[in-house]
Amino acid sequence: xxxxxxxxxxxxxxxxxxxxxxYSFKSAYDKGESGVTYSGQVMRHLLIEDLVDExxxxxxxxxxxxxxxxxxxxxxxxFDSGTSDALPYSFALDGQPLLQGGNYGDVDTGKNxxxxxxGNDPALLGGEFFGWEAGMDADPTPEELxxxxxxxxxxxxxxxxxxxxxxxxxxxxxxxxxxxxxxxYRQLIQKFLLGAVAFSQGTADYLQTDFRAANVQxxxxxxxxxxxxxxxxxxxxxxxxxxxxxxxxxxxxxxGRGAWANGYHDANGDGLIDLNSEYNFGNSTxxxxxxxxxxxxxxxxxFTTDVFNAFFYGRFALNAAANLNALGNTEVVxxxxxxxxxxxxxxxxxxxxxxxxxxxxxxxxxxxxDGQFADEANFTDLAKHWAEMKGFALGLQFNPYxxxxxxxxxxxxxxSLKEILALMGDAPVLPDGTQGGEAFAGGVTQYRSDxxxxxxxxxxxxxxxxxxxAGW
Amino acid sequence: xxxxxxLLCACTGGGGSGDDEAVPVASPEQFDYFGMFVNLADEVxxxxxxxxxxxxxxxxxxxxxxxxxxxxxxxxxxxxxxxxARLAWRDAMGLLQESxxxxxxxxxDENTGLHDRLIKPADTNFSACxxxxxxxxxxxxxxxxxxxxxxxxxxxxxxxxxxxxxxxxNCPAQIPETRDWNERSEAQxxxxxxxxxxxxAADVAEAADAxxxxxxxxxxxxxxxxxxxxxxxxxxxxxxDGLFYIESDVKDRKLGSVLGLHNTCSxxxxxxxxxxLWSALSLDNIQRNLISYRRILTGDEGLSFDDMIASLGxxxxxxxxxxxxxxxxxxxxxxxxxxxxxxxxxxxxxQADGCVNSAANPDTTQTVSACALHGYLKHITDTLRTDFxxxxxxxxxxxxxxxxx
Numbered sequence: 011x012x013x014x015x016x017x018x019x020x021x022x023x024x025x026x027x028x029x030x031x032x033y034s035f036k037s038a039y040d041k042g043e044s045g046v047t048y049s050g051q052v053m054r055h056l057l058i059e060d061l062v063d064e065x066x067x068x069x070x071x072x073x074x075x076x077x078x079x080x081x082x083x084x085x086x087x088x089f090d091s092g093t094s095d096a097l098p099y100s101f102a103l104d105g106q107p108l109l110q111g112g113n114y115g116d117v118d119t120g121k122n123x124x125x126x127x128x129g130n131d132p133a134l135l136g137g138e139f140f141g142w143e144a145g146m147d148a149d150p151t152p153e154e155l156x157x158x159x160x161x162x163x164x165x166x167x168x169x170x171x172x173x174x175x176x177x178x179x180x181x182x183x184x185x186x187x188x189x190x191x192x193x194x195y196r197q198l199i200q201k202f203l204l205g206a207v208a209f210s211q212g213t214a215d216y217l218q219t220d221f222r223a224a225n226v227q228x229x230x231x232x233x234x235x236x237x238x239x240x241x242x243x244x245x246x247x248x249x250x251x252x253x254x255x256x257x258x259x260x261x262x263x264x265x266g267r268g269a270w271a272n273g274y275h276d277a278n279g280d281g282l283i284d285l286n287s288e289y290n291f292g293n294s295t296x297x298x299x300x301x302x303x304x305x306x307x308x309x310x311x312x313f314t315t316d317v318f319n320a321f322f323y324g325r326f327a328l329n330a331a332a333n334l335n336a337l338g339n340t341e342v343v344x345x346x347x348x349x350x351x352x353x354x355x356x357x358x359x360x361x362x363x364x365x366x367x368x369x370x371x372x373x374x375x376x377x378x379x380d381g382q383f384a385d386e387a388n389f390t391d392l393a394k395h396w397a398e399m400k401g402f403a404l405g406l407q408f409n410p411y412x413x414x415x416x417x418x419x420x421x422x423x424x425x426s427l428k429e430i431l432a433l434m435g436d437a438p439v440l441p442d443g444t445q446g447g448e449a450f451a452g453g454v455t456q457y458r459s460d461x462x463x464x465x466x467x468x469x470x471x472x473x474x475x476x477x478x479x480a481g482w
Numbered sequence: 483x484x485x486x487x488x489l490l491c492a493c494t495g496g497g498g499s500g501d502d503e504a505v506p507v508a509s510p511e512q513f514d515y516f517g518m519f520v521n522l523a524d525e526v527x528x529x530x531x532x533x534x535x536x537x538x539x540x541x542x543x544x545x546x547x548x549x550x551x552x553x554x555x556x557x558x559x560x561x562x563x564x565x566x567a568r569l570a571w572r573d574a575m576g577l578l579q580e581s582x583x584x585x586x587x588x589x590x591d592e593n594t595g596l597h598d599r600l601i602k603p604a605d606t607n608f609s610a611c612x613x614x615x616x617x618x619x620x621x622x623x624x625x626x627x628x629x630x631x632x633x634x635x636x637x638x639x640x641x642x643x644x645x646x647x648x649x650x651x652n653c654p655a656q657i658p659e660t661r662d663w664n665e666r667s668e669a670q671x672x673x674x675x676x677x678x679x680x681x682x683a684a685d686v687a688e689a690a691d692a693x694x695x696x697x698x699x700x701x702x703x704x705x706x707x708x709x710x711x712x713x714x715x716x717x718x719x720x721x722x723d724g725l726f727y728i729e730s731d732v733k734d735r736k737l738g739s740v741l742g743l744h745n746t747c748s749x750x751x752x753x754x755x756x757x758x759l760w761s762a763l764s765l766d767n768i769q770r771n772l773i774s775y776r777r778i779l780t781g782d783e784g785l786s787f788d789d790m791i792a793s794l795g796x797x798x799x800x801x802x803x804x805x806x807x808x809x810x811x812x813x814x815x816x817x818x819x820x821x822x823x824x825x826x827x828x829x830x831x832x833q834a835d836g837c838v839n840s841a842a843n844p845d846t847t848q849t850v851s852a853c854a855l856h857g858y859l860k861h862i863t864d865t866l867r868t869d870f871x872x873x874x875x876x877x878x879x880x881x882x883x884x885x886x887x
Contacts (some may be wrong), residue, residue, distance in 0.1 A: 084654060
């Protein structure tokens with residue numbers, strides 16, 4: 011039985027360990043040291059970033075038939091620490107040196123993406139993966155979808171340039187990761203991995219921890235199992251430790267103070283950016299972008315604040331529990347509530363981004379001219395925006411706290427999400443009224459309506475303000 | 483395939499089931515646990531390690547079959563020498579497979595990592611690229627095999643180097659060491675691979691010898707710790723955990739995940755998950771696993787679990803377990819089509835029904851023989867995880883707590 015005095019002492023220790031409004035917590039086992047670590051999650055974010063770099067670096071189509079495009083992409087997805095720790099990563103910040111050395115092994119070792127994709131770890135929620143039909147069998151998995159996307163990139167890259175008709179005349183597109191059906195695989199791959207690896211791991215694995223049972227020191231490390239699991243979820247979210255110190259513009263790399271304006275900041279002034287604490291990866295930037303999109307509205311969102319507070323207070327409680335060596339019912343309830351708030355707000359950042367890209371795709375379709383693309387950019391923009399929309403939307407199925415699974419929103423269930431993904435289909439509808447090479451009933455007009463239906467469902471599921479939805 | 487069981491004369495105890503029902507059995511209180519452990523150590527486990535050490539040492543010997551093959555490359559003797567080297571690998575692999583069912587004591591000590599030097603852990607993927615990279619790096623004077631990960635070493639890496647018919651590397655373009663590999667001459671690539679095979683064989687042999695020495699009285703004498711009359715509950719638990727290799731690794735990993743009968747394979751079949759991808763000896767591995775399982779269950783002619791269970795008044799359980807493993811071994815004797823081929827045919831057919839039926843009714847439906855084998859293995863493991871653990875009063879190992887067929 012832990013006395014009130016003991017609880018007070020533990021909380022006092024935890025408070026004393028907190029330095030400002032930062033995700034910074036001293037170890038209960040060595041008060042001089044930080045108990046926060048998640049380099050494996052940083053490594054996986056970096057692998058996704060480098061995979062994108064690899065896609066962007068592919069030469070114009072057609073690339074040589076002998077090029078092992080799939081192998082080059084699998085290098086990151088199925089990263090082999092044993093062969094590649096000594097190789098340099100491509101991730102870089104313009105003119106800004108990093109604390110981590112230049113090789114993968116300097117960031118972390120033994121990490122890859124395939125081992126942590128939904129379906130491999132953890133198991134698929136409800137035992138199913140849904141929302142993408144093309145190229146899949148009756149029992150698809152996220153890993154199989156990534157494999158399919160890689161194979162499609164290989165095939166596209168080795169094909170002739172894409173010829174399209176625009177209002178300004180014919181255009182020839184040599185981008186290797188685009189398809190004539192309007193798919194941007196570079197965007198699909200990146201956004202899908204953020205959902206199927208980072209979001210899935212954060213919400214369906216680490217935030218699902220039995221935190222009462224996990225309030226024990228993990229081996230000889232400076233943290234409890236619960237603290238570390240919480241940190242790993244935070245690492246997948248991707249925020250810098252001093253996330254609240256950034257403005258939304260800065261997190262979105264859209265302006266702000268000079269030293270903060272690119273989504274990172276040298277918080278400790280050592281002249282180096284520490285990827286483990288001073289850079290904002292992945293979905294953490296989407297939250298800020300969507301908050302920016304509602305600034306000045308009647309009911310602006312506060313996703314950045316809501317999600318960080320949840321991660322912060324949950325970790326605070328876990329740190330207190332570590333100091334106390336006990337976790338009471340009240341704290342368990344609090345931590346559970348913070349886990350849910352973190353996961354749901356994280357998902358709102360993603361779903362609001364899906365809404366944003368529905369709006370972009372709709373605008374792209376508005377630009378069609380007499381059954382043709384307005385220009386080449388109209389085609390590439392449509393492909394990019396659609397792929398971001400679908401790639402992010404597929405990720406919404408990986409969170410056990412999702413409103414599509416929780417039953418907390420009347421009229422919304424998993425079928426609602428399946429309907430949203432089905433309405434999007436596996437490709438955009440092009441100016442000629444085709445989708446994925448097949449005639450689409452009702453053409454562009456019907457597809458625009460379908461996307462609005464999908465947007466309405468998202469608005470209902472997350473109880474978004476209509477003004478925000480319209481403006482995102 | 484013949485069982486190949488050597489019925490060793492046991493100096494450490496009598497008993498045995500099968501035809502000896504008339505022989506009086508001891509009561510639980512009187513059961514000679516010490517005799518059982520001495521029998522298993524002296525007649526099953528240590529002889530297995532001794533033979534493994536001998537065979538792997540021969541494989542690593544520069545003047546042995548592998549060294550002979552290296553010397554014969556690009557000569558008229560190359561093909562014959564390769565066959566001999568492959569046979570030597572096969573013999574050693576068979577012994578290693580037998581040892582997999584008694585992973586206890588020194589070989590299971592994670593601090594020494596001996597097991598993983600013999601064969602990579604089941605939960606890691608083999609890195610063909612890592613081996614290819616090591617082949618090139620091995621030409622450097624400061625190359626240190628101990629710094630390479632376990633999924634690039636052991637008997638699996640040797641198999642890749644000896645049996646893979648393709649000399650092309652398996653690395654992505656980002657790996658600098660292998661960029662010019664495919665342009666090298668065929669003879670050079672064979673020589674470099676063979677040289678690296680000798681390095682790996684030496685590491686395997688060293689690990690096998692270390693395991694053996696750790697058991698021997700003149701070495702680490704783990705035998706004395708194992709065969710200790712005061713620790714029979716703990717040792718029974720270790721042995722029981724070892725037997726569950728048949729479930730976690732043989733039924734689920736080596737067969738289930740290959741044939742689409744385990745939830746780790748989401749397709750009709752996953753042929754590339756066979757254990758021995760290049761030698762086509764995956765079913766031979768399973769045969770040796772089962773032979774070892776049977777020997778530990780029965781102790782050959784000496785005391786073991788069958789006698790222990792009989793002493794509890796439940797001889798029928800052990801008899802059923804022996805009959806079940808004999809069913810599986812008898813079926814294995816009739817299978818000629820390698821596991822990978824069977825899995826490929828399943829995948830190409832797109833139909834899982836035939837496999838599922840064979841697995842569910844192995845006595846009557848052996849349309850897909852490997853799937854029927856899975857069915858027989860399920861018979862074994864169903865008894866193992868119910869009647870056996872109840873009779874000998876042990877817990878299920880963590881790794882088989884849930885059944886994911």
